[in-house]
Amino acid sequence: MGxxxxxxxxxxxxxxxxxxxxxxxxxxxxxxxxxxxxxxxAIEINQEIVRRDQYPVRELKTGDRxxxxxxxxxx
Amino acid sequence: xxxxxxxxxxxxxxxxxxTGKYRDFEETRRAVEASGAEMVTVxxxxxxxxxxxxxxxxxxxDPARYTILPNTAGCYTVEEAVRTARLARExxxxxxxxxxxxxxxxxxxxxVPATIAAAEILVREGFSVLPYINDDPIAAxxxxxxxxxxxxxxxxxxxxGLGIRNPYNIRIIVEHANVPxxxxxxxxxxxxxxxxxxxxxxxxxxxxAIAGARDPILMAEAMRQGVEAGRKSFLAGRIPRKLYATASxxxxxxxx
Numbered sequence: 001m002g003x004x005x006x007x008x009x010x011x012x013x014x015x016x017x018x019x020x021x022x023x024x025x026x027x028x029x030x031x032x033x034x035x036x037x038x039x040x041x042a043i044e045i046n047q048e049i050v051r052r053d054q055y056p057v058r059e060l061k062t063g064d065r066x067x068x069x070x071x072x073x074x075x
Numbered sequence: 076x077x078x079x080x081x082x083x084x085x086x087x088x089x090x091x092x093x094t095g096k097y098r099d100f101e102e103t104r105r106a107v108e109a110s111g112a113e114m115v116t117v118x119x120x121x122x123x124x125x126x127x128x129x130x131x132x133x134x135x136x137d138p139a140r141y142t143i144l145p146n147t148a149g150c151y152t153v154e155e156a157v158r159t160a161r162l163a164r165e166x167x168x169x170x171x172x173x174x175x176x177x178x179x180x181x182x183x184x185x186x187v188p189a190t191i192a193a194a195e196i197l198v199r200e201g202f203s204v205l206p207y208i209n210d211d212p213i214a215a216x217x218x219x220x221x222x223x224x225x226x227x228x229x230x231x232x233x234x235x236g237l238g239i240r241n242p243y244n245i246r247i248i249v250e251h252a253n254v255p256x257x258x259x260x261x262x263x264x265x266x267x268x269x270x271x272x273x274x275x276x277x278x279x280x281x282x283x284a285i286a287g288a289r290d291p292i293l294m295a296e297a298m299r300q301g302v303e304a305g306r307k308s309f310l311a312g313r314i315p316r317k318l319y320a321t322a323s324x325x326x327x328x329x330x331x
Contacts, residue, residue, distance in 0.1 A: 015121040038122060038131050040138070042165035047158065049165050067121060069162050073103060073132055074118025074148050075093030075233070075260075075282030 012064045027055040038070040079278055081255055082171060082203035082224040088113045090302045093282025100135040106285055109295035114142040116173055119163045138168055146173040153193045160197055174206040183233040187214045198222040207259050210244040219254050231261025234283040238267035242274055249275040265301030272305025
């Protein structure tokens with residue numbers, strides 16, 4: 001890819017919805033932007049769990065399917 | 076002290092309650108409180124990104140106070156159930172999982188072969204697996220043998236309120252089990268919970284019977300008492316059933 005594409009935003013799917021993030025956005029940066037109220041949550045990208053120690057280093061790539069889950073009422 | 080031990084932790088309460096179908100989190104909290112439960116089930120779902128600042132369930136049910144038992148409700152395949160269990164554990168509330176692999180939308184009966192396959196994977200990965208199963212003594216035995224922390228036969232279909240449809244099978248499961256037997260699903264009234272405990276089950280798990288009652292808080296208290304009464308009745312040892320009467324009052328010294 002040539003320099004013309006530099007700066008293009010990264011297209012991801014976040015909990016089923018399309019979103020765009022800046023190139024180089026890590027999970028940690030995404031979480032910072034989301035400001036989740038949930039203390040207990042987990043993240044999966046392309047059906048693979050992302051461990052917490054990977055949040056600062058795992059960068060989002062175009063086509064990533066990101067799932068952020070937490071707990072709700074259930075039986 | 077009659078304690079219930081599950082996955083290495085002991086509990087005074089033998090009632091496990093679900094947290095679904097309540098009007099709001101405050102009602103959930105009050106019902107759980109009234110039930111005396113020390114363990115509550117929760118479901119694993121996507122965070123609502125648009126409404127991510129709304130209060131969430133665990134703000135009302137402190138994981139420091141309650142053992143949180145995540146379920147795999149809504150999963151129809153081994154893969155979905157295993158994936159859901161892994162996500163729940165990653166979220167940091169422990170390694171317990173209520174394993175449900177549903178086989179049919181109308182009855183919500185479990186897919187037992189798929190449940191066994193998922194349990195094998197999760198046990199290998201170190202989960203304490205609590206499988207929801209039919210009232211099937213053979214399935215219960217298989218799941219115990221592969222390392223499940225308990226077995227959870229249904230009383231009747233989820234949310235049906237039909238009570239214990241097959242007490243004899245539940246009794247057979249109890250007699251052969253070396254892990255706790257928890258009746259899960261189908262309870263409707265406090266008497267059903269008492270029957271489960273009188274059959275020798277270690278605990279009862281319910282959600283709709285409380286959440287769907289006209290007065291959920293009062294029903295939660297009734298369920299607590301039903302479970303306690305049933306447990307005491309079981310421990311006390313009931314009299315045998317006989318076809319004919321045996322007088323309770325002395326037969327001699329009658330007036331003439």
